[in-house]
Amino acid sequence: MYVVYILYSSKTDKYYVGSTDNLHDRIKHHNYGATPSTKSGAPNWILVYYETLTDKSSALKRELEIKRKKSRKYIEWLIQNHKY
Structure with a gap:
């Protein structure tokens, strides 16, 4: 699971x-x-969205x-409209 x-x-x-x-x-x-690309935001990173996929290839594509x-705006739309 990815x-x-x-x-x-x-x-x-x-x-x-x-x-x-x-x-x-x-x-x-x-x-x-x-992680160099997220170091400036540490230690305040919180999970706001996730999707599960069956394999690595599908996850990387998504x-x-x-x-x-x-x-x-698209990211915020995803967060607001995703139902877990």
């Missing part, structure tokens, strides 16, 4: 989109400042789909 996720940092007021097969550990990794939109 997850596409969106994190939000109130420290930087930014979203981060990623994918992983271990969401809990990945969020800890972001909050420890171990992650890129979200990132290619380059739209904060």
